[in-house]
Amino acid sequence: MAVYKETIEVKSHGKTPTYIDITKDVRRVIEESGIKNGICAVISPHTTCSVFFEEFCHDYNEDGDEFLQEDLNNVLAEIIPDHVSKDQYVYPGEEHY
Known part of the structure; x- marks a missing residue:
């Protein structure tokens, strides 16, 4: 082989x-x-x-992301908000924040 x-x-x-x-x-x-x-x-x-794997996309938003990518970004932002304070998430720890 x-x-x-x-x-x-x-x-x-x-x-x-x-x-x-x-x-x-x-x-x-x-x-x-x-x-x-x-x-x-x-x-x-x-x-x-x-x-x-994603099917071929024809439509893009004003930032150049495909519509499916924009949907994925929006879902990720809802379930994992941006890390804005040291108390929000344990990982990666204070040393990295």
Whole structure:
């Protein structure tokens, strides 16, 4: 069984959740692997990063986010409000606040 591994580096802007379309990068890696049949696994080893699959979107808001991304941002803001005081959350602790 052939195995091919490559790292795709991405960078968040750090202000709001950052969405990065890595489709072209993944297709490039698959092509470069030379493997013609198999499974491609895309993972994120970082604790505050995730990989999700989204259908193609046609509509964007004035900030350039797709509508689904805007909905996700709004839901995240409701369930996890911005960290505005040292007493609001235990993690990451006073030393980091």
